[in-house]
Amino acid sequence: MRLDKYIAQTTDLSRALVKLALRNKRVQVNGQQVKDASLNLSPADTVQLDGETLRPAGPRYFMLHKPAGYLCATTDSHHPTVLDLLDEPNLHSLQIAGRLDLDTTGLVLITDDGQWNHRVTSPRRECQKTYHVKLATDLICDAEEKLQSGIQLHSEKQLTRPARLERLGSNEVRLTISEGKYHQVKRMFAALDNRVIELHRERIGGITLDDALQAGDYRPLSETEINSIE
Ligand code: URA
DSSP: OBHHHHHHHHSSOOHHHHHHHHHTTOEEETTEEOOOTTOBOOTTOOEEETTEEOOOOOOOEEEEEEOTTOBSSSOOSSSOBGGGGOOOSOGGGOEEESOOOTTOEEEEEEESOHHHHHHHHOGGGOOOEEEEEEESSOOOTTHHHHHHHOOOOTTOSSOOOOOEEEEEETTEEEEEESOOOTTHHHHHHHHTTOOEEEEEEEEETTEEOOTTOOTTOEEEOOHHHHHTOO
Protein backbone atom coordinates (compact mmCIF):
# COMPACT_ATOMS: atom_id res chain seq x y z
CA MET A 1 0.00 0.00 0.00
CA ARG A 2 1.12 3.56 -0.70
CA LEU A 3 2.46 5.44 2.30
CA ASP A 4 -0.02 8.35 2.02
CA LYS A 5 -2.98 5.96 1.80
CA TYR A 6 -1.75 4.02 4.82
CA ILE A 7 -1.37 7.17 6.93
CA ALA A 8 -4.82 8.43 5.89
CA GLN A 9 -6.36 5.06 6.82
CA THR A 10 -4.71 4.79 10.21
CA THR A 11 -5.27 8.41 11.29
CA ASP A 12 -8.00 11.02 10.95
CA LEU A 13 -5.91 12.98 8.42
CA SER A 14 -7.19 13.82 4.95
CA ARG A 15 -4.91 13.07 1.98
CA ALA A 16 -4.03 16.80 1.84
CA LEU A 17 -2.98 16.84 5.52
CA VAL A 18 -1.00 13.63 5.02
CA LYS A 19 0.97 15.35 2.23
CA LEU A 20 1.60 18.29 4.55
CA ALA A 21 2.77 15.99 7.35
CA LEU A 22 5.19 14.33 4.92
CA ARG A 23 6.48 17.69 3.71
CA ASN A 24 6.88 18.85 7.33
CA LYS A 25 9.13 15.83 8.04
CA ARG A 26 6.73 14.34 10.60
CA VAL A 27 6.76 10.83 9.09
CA GLN A 28 9.29 8.06 9.58
CA VAL A 29 9.36 4.61 7.97
CA ASN A 30 11.51 2.07 9.83
CA GLY A 31 13.12 4.94 11.71
CA GLN A 32 14.04 6.92 8.56
CA GLN A 33 12.42 10.22 7.71
CA VAL A 34 10.37 9.92 4.50
CA LYS A 35 8.78 12.58 2.28
CA ASP A 36 7.71 10.43 -0.68
CA ALA A 37 3.89 9.97 -0.49
CA SER A 38 3.96 7.24 -3.14
CA LEU A 39 6.44 5.02 -1.27
CA ASN A 40 5.22 1.43 -1.45
CA LEU A 41 5.03 -0.15 2.00
CA SER A 42 5.60 -3.82 2.69
CA PRO A 43 3.72 -5.52 5.56
CA ALA A 44 6.84 -5.54 7.77
CA ASP A 45 7.39 -1.76 7.56
CA THR A 46 6.79 0.42 10.63
CA VAL A 47 5.35 3.88 10.04
CA GLN A 48 5.53 6.61 12.66
CA LEU A 49 3.83 10.00 12.73
CA ASP A 50 5.32 12.45 15.25
CA GLY A 51 7.09 9.46 16.82
CA GLU A 52 3.83 7.48 17.31
CA THR A 53 3.63 4.12 15.52
CA LEU A 54 0.56 3.88 13.29
CA ARG A 55 -1.39 0.64 13.31
CA PRO A 56 -4.30 -0.30 11.08
CA ALA A 57 -7.52 -0.36 13.07
CA GLY A 58 -9.34 -3.69 12.94
CA PRO A 59 -12.85 -3.69 11.55
CA ARG A 60 -15.19 -1.73 13.82
CA TYR A 61 -18.88 -2.29 14.42
CA PHE A 62 -21.16 0.04 16.43
CA MET A 63 -24.81 0.36 17.29
CA LEU A 64 -26.10 3.89 17.72
CA HIS A 65 -29.40 5.10 19.17
CA LYS A 66 -30.14 7.77 16.58
CA PRO A 67 -31.99 10.83 17.84
CA ALA A 68 -34.34 12.79 15.54
CA GLY A 69 -32.65 15.66 13.70
CA TYR A 70 -29.47 13.74 12.80
CA LEU A 71 -28.84 12.77 9.20
CA CYS A 72 -27.67 9.28 8.20
CA ALA A 73 -24.90 10.63 5.99
CA THR A 74 -21.16 11.03 6.40
CA THR A 75 -21.22 14.81 5.85
CA ASP A 76 -23.92 17.44 5.41
CA SER A 77 -23.88 21.22 5.39
CA HIS A 78 -27.37 21.68 6.90
CA HIS A 79 -27.78 19.04 9.60
CA PRO A 80 -25.58 17.23 12.11
CA THR A 81 -24.85 13.66 10.99
CA VAL A 82 -24.86 10.44 12.99
CA LEU A 83 -21.05 10.36 12.68
CA ASP A 84 -20.95 13.59 14.73
CA LEU A 85 -22.18 11.48 17.66
CA LEU A 86 -19.16 9.13 17.54
CA ASP A 87 -15.96 9.86 19.42
CA GLU A 88 -13.76 7.58 17.29
CA PRO A 89 -10.59 7.93 15.19
CA ASN A 90 -10.73 7.48 11.40
CA LEU A 91 -14.35 8.58 11.15
CA HIS A 92 -13.93 8.93 7.39
CA SER A 93 -13.61 5.16 6.98
CA LEU A 94 -16.95 4.38 8.69
CA GLN A 95 -20.09 3.56 6.72
CA ILE A 96 -23.74 3.60 7.78
CA ALA A 97 -25.38 0.20 7.29
CA GLY A 98 -28.96 1.11 6.40
CA ARG A 99 -30.17 4.70 6.66
CA LEU A 100 -33.00 6.25 8.63
CA ASP A 101 -34.86 9.44 7.75
CA LEU A 102 -33.95 12.67 9.55
CA ASP A 103 -37.02 12.42 11.83
CA THR A 104 -36.75 8.65 12.46
CA THR A 105 -35.13 7.47 15.71
CA GLY A 106 -33.60 4.19 16.83
CA LEU A 107 -31.10 1.57 15.78
CA VAL A 108 -28.37 2.50 13.30
CA LEU A 109 -25.44 0.18 12.57
CA ILE A 110 -22.10 1.73 11.67
CA THR A 111 -19.02 -0.14 10.47
CA ASP A 112 -15.87 0.04 8.39
CA ASP A 113 -16.38 -3.54 7.18
CA GLY A 114 -17.81 -3.09 3.69
CA GLN A 115 -18.73 -6.76 3.24
CA TRP A 116 -20.63 -6.85 6.54
CA ASN A 117 -22.41 -3.63 5.55
CA HIS A 118 -23.40 -5.28 2.27
CA ARG A 119 -24.82 -8.27 4.14
CA VAL A 120 -27.01 -5.94 6.23
CA THR A 121 -28.23 -3.80 3.33
CA SER A 122 -28.27 -5.95 0.19
CA PRO A 123 -31.93 -6.46 -0.85
CA ARG A 124 -31.09 -10.05 -1.82
CA ARG A 125 -30.23 -10.88 1.82
CA GLU A 126 -33.71 -9.87 3.00
CA CYS A 127 -32.41 -8.83 6.43
CA GLN A 128 -35.43 -8.13 8.67
CA LYS A 129 -35.96 -4.73 10.29
CA THR A 130 -38.53 -4.03 12.98
CA TYR A 131 -40.07 -0.60 13.54
CA HIS A 132 -42.26 0.82 16.27
CA VAL A 133 -44.78 3.04 14.49
CA LYS A 134 -47.22 5.65 15.74
CA LEU A 135 -49.95 6.51 13.25
CA ALA A 136 -52.08 9.62 12.76
CA THR A 137 -55.38 7.68 12.78
CA ASP A 138 -56.73 4.24 13.62
CA LEU A 139 -55.41 1.50 11.36
CA ILE A 140 -57.85 -0.23 8.98
CA CYS A 141 -58.98 -3.65 10.16
CA ASP A 142 -57.56 -5.71 7.25
CA ALA A 143 -54.08 -4.13 7.41
CA GLU A 144 -52.48 -7.46 8.47
CA GLU A 145 -53.66 -9.27 5.32
CA LYS A 146 -52.74 -6.37 3.04
CA LEU A 147 -49.24 -6.09 4.52
CA GLN A 148 -48.79 -9.86 4.40
CA SER A 149 -49.79 -10.15 0.74
CA GLY A 150 -47.83 -7.06 -0.39
CA ILE A 151 -48.70 -3.44 -1.02
CA GLN A 152 -48.41 -1.48 -4.26
CA LEU A 153 -46.29 1.57 -3.50
CA HIS A 154 -46.46 4.61 -5.73
CA SER A 155 -43.96 4.39 -8.64
CA GLU A 156 -42.73 0.87 -7.71
CA LYS A 157 -42.98 -2.01 -10.18
CA GLN A 158 -43.34 -4.78 -7.62
CA LEU A 159 -45.50 -5.27 -4.55
CA THR A 160 -43.75 -4.93 -1.19
CA ARG A 161 -42.45 -8.19 0.28
CA PRO A 162 -44.61 -9.82 2.96
CA ALA A 163 -44.50 -7.74 6.15
CA ARG A 164 -45.57 -8.71 9.69
CA LEU A 165 -47.79 -6.42 11.72
CA GLU A 166 -48.33 -6.51 15.48
CA ARG A 167 -50.98 -4.16 16.88
CA LEU A 168 -49.96 -2.40 20.08
CA GLY A 169 -52.95 -0.02 20.16
CA SER A 170 -55.50 1.39 17.73
CA ASN A 171 -52.90 3.68 16.12
CA GLU A 172 -49.66 2.11 17.34
CA VAL A 173 -48.02 -0.93 15.74
CA ARG A 174 -44.83 -2.90 15.37
CA LEU A 175 -43.95 -3.65 11.74
CA THR A 176 -41.29 -6.05 10.47
CA ILE A 177 -40.14 -5.72 6.86
CA SER A 178 -37.34 -7.37 4.92
CA GLU A 179 -36.51 -4.63 2.42
CA GLY A 180 -35.47 -1.00 2.68
CA LYS A 181 -36.86 1.14 -0.10
CA TYR A 182 -36.80 4.94 0.23
CA HIS A 183 -39.30 6.01 2.97
CA GLN A 184 -40.61 2.46 2.86
CA VAL A 185 -42.57 2.34 6.12
CA LYS A 186 -44.08 5.80 5.65
CA ARG A 187 -45.13 4.90 2.11
CA MET A 188 -46.61 1.57 3.20
CA PHE A 189 -48.88 3.24 5.75
CA ALA A 190 -49.72 6.03 3.30
CA ALA A 191 -50.92 3.28 0.94
CA LEU A 192 -53.20 2.12 3.79
CA ASP A 193 -54.68 5.66 4.00
CA ASN A 194 -52.76 6.51 7.15
CA ARG A 195 -49.76 8.64 8.10
CA VAL A 196 -46.72 7.83 10.22
CA ILE A 197 -46.22 10.43 12.94
CA GLU A 198 -43.42 8.66 14.84
CA LEU A 199 -41.02 6.00 13.59
CA HIS A 200 -38.42 4.18 15.67
CA ARG A 201 -36.25 1.25 14.52
CA GLU A 202 -35.92 -1.44 17.18
CA ARG A 203 -34.13 -4.27 15.42
CA ILE A 204 -32.00 -5.19 12.39
CA GLY A 205 -31.64 -8.96 11.82
CA GLY A 206 -30.61 -10.45 15.17
CA ILE A 207 -29.43 -7.10 16.59
CA THR A 208 -31.81 -5.28 18.94
CA LEU A 209 -31.29 -1.69 20.08
CA ASP A 210 -29.80 -1.82 23.59
CA ASP A 211 -32.27 -0.40 26.16
CA ALA A 212 -29.29 1.05 28.07
CA LEU A 213 -28.47 3.42 25.19
CA GLN A 214 -30.07 6.85 25.48
CA ALA A 215 -30.77 8.74 22.24
CA GLY A 216 -27.37 9.90 20.96
CA ASP A 217 -25.43 7.12 22.71
CA TYR A 218 -23.59 4.28 20.98
CA ARG A 219 -21.56 1.19 21.84
CA PRO A 220 -19.45 -1.42 20.02
CA LEU A 221 -21.32 -4.54 18.92
CA SER A 222 -20.56 -7.83 20.68
CA GLU A 223 -19.05 -10.75 18.76
CA THR A 224 -22.43 -12.49 18.90
CA GLU A 225 -24.17 -9.45 17.42
CA ILE A 226 -21.57 -9.10 14.65
CA ASN A 227 -21.78 -12.78 13.77
CA SER A 228 -25.58 -12.75 13.78
CA ILE A 229 -25.44 -11.01 10.38
CA GLU A 230 -24.83 -13.93 8.03
N1 URA B 1 -38.98 3.65 6.53
C1 URA B 1 -39.22 4.98 6.48
O1 URA B 1 -40.20 5.44 5.92
N2 URA B 1 -38.32 5.80 7.10
C2 URA B 1 -37.25 5.34 7.77
O2 URA B 1 -36.48 6.14 8.32
C3 URA B 1 -37.02 3.95 7.80
C4 URA B 1 -37.92 3.13 7.17
